[in-house]
Amino acid sequence: MRDSKLFFYDTIADTFDAVANSYDTQRRVEIVFDELLAAEDLRGLRVLDVGCGTGWFSARAAARGARVTSVDLGTRLLARTRERCATAPVAGDACALPFASGAFDVVISSECIEHTLDPLRAVSEIHRVTRAGGLLLITVPNRIWHFAATFANTFGLRPYEGYEHWVGWREMRRTLAALAARIVQMRGFHLVPPVVPITRPLLRRLDALGGHIGPVMLNMAVLARK
Secondary structure: OOOOOOOHHHHOOOOHHHHOOHHHHHHHHHHHHHHHOOOOOOOOOEEEEEOOOOOHHHHHHHHOOOEEEEEEOOHHHHHHHHHHOOOEEEEOEOOEOOOOOOOEEEEEEEOOHHHOOOHHHHHHHHHHHEEEEEEEEEEEEEHHHHHHHHHHHHOOOOOOOOOOOOEOHHHHHHHHHHOOOEEEEEEEEOOOOOOOHHHHHHHHHHHHHHHHHHHHOOEEEEEEEO
16 A cells, blocks of 8 residues: 555645745755855766755756756656756655665755655665765754654644654764765754744854754754765
8 A cells, every 4th residue: 555644745746836935945955055065066977866856956956967867756746856957757765766876976865864764774775876985965854853843733834744754963973974974064954943034044144053053953964975
């Protein structure tokens, strides 16, 4: 039987961008491409977007000249991504990526692994399909803030019904260390949930402290080299 929680986001593919927090989406795109990968020349590189959603990260990678492959469980989400940019769409599970080991130069996954059955298995798979010397970049909500999602879901304040297996800061570091991946940079962002627009300019400024206070921030971003 198909797990409805795993495929929930595909059911809202046509309205996902409208219901998602656009500030959060764009801020994550900025952190990934304009900050963590700012110095990387992606032209001609094989880039994999794991859990591509509606394709924002795939589109930025393609705009930087990468040869992009986008993977997601949802075929409707893949169709939306293909409409947004030039990419090779592949239906697949982040916990069992349908690619050979070392197939990609750069692997990006933003706010995907927490929606899988085993987020640390997904980290291992992301690492596996990254070539030796390549880069992997993951963003994920920080487990210490999981209570906020529980509260919001209880009172119907979030339009999401998928899995919420958030990852702890130290847990992420331990997992990457066990895989022998070298962390290049790890930082937090969003000191609190960015749901009130008037707070966002301040939150953006506070993101600059993410390398120091990351363990207490809502989200984490980690760039590592295999």
